[in-house]
Amino acid sequence: MNLSQLCLLLGAGMVATHLLALLKPGAVSAWLQTFPRQIPLGVVLMLLGTAWFEWNLWHETLQDIAPWKNLMLVGFAAVGVGCCLFVKDYLAVRGFCVVLLMTAWWMCEQARWHESPWRNAITGWAYLWVFFAMWWSLAPWRLRDGIAWLTRVPGRLRLAAAAGVAWGVFVVGLGLKVFR
Secondary structure, three states, X not given: OXXXXXXXXXXXXXXXXXXXXXXXXXXXXXXXXXXXXXXXXXXXXXXXXXXXXXXXXHOOOOHHHHHHHHHHXXXXXXXXXXXXXXXXXXXXXXXXHHHHHHXXXXXXXXXXXXXXXXXXXXXXXXHHHHHHHHHHHHOOHHHXXXXXXXXXOHHHHHHHHXXXXXXXXXXXXHHHHHOO
């Protein structure tokens, strides 16, 4: 997948999810408030993120980690599965953070060699995701509190959703025009 296709995929995802929040703020607000403590979804997200990380580590050719690679593969798999079994509090937030970090890695990998300065918009977006993923994974109640603040006043959710739709359209535009 190249940067153009990635932008189309991520931009379409942003437009679809934020358009849903814009059109049905009550239903989205109710779901968002339950998200941080959803254990089944947390297990899926954590295992998806762990599998993605394991796949990347398995294909890593950096010689500095070669002596430790097998131990790292076992250790990180144990951490991912162990979180699903023993750290169920805010598991959805933690799993979401792992997937967010892996998606940010993918965005940076695709944008790295593109010559357009517009690639910095995608890289900056990825770094923003890294910041929030690390912040939320260290203190997952912050996402819960952020969701509570966002959904407390109906206008806030609509404003955030409109901004998300606008950003998604911008990213789709980059994928269609700039990164071809």
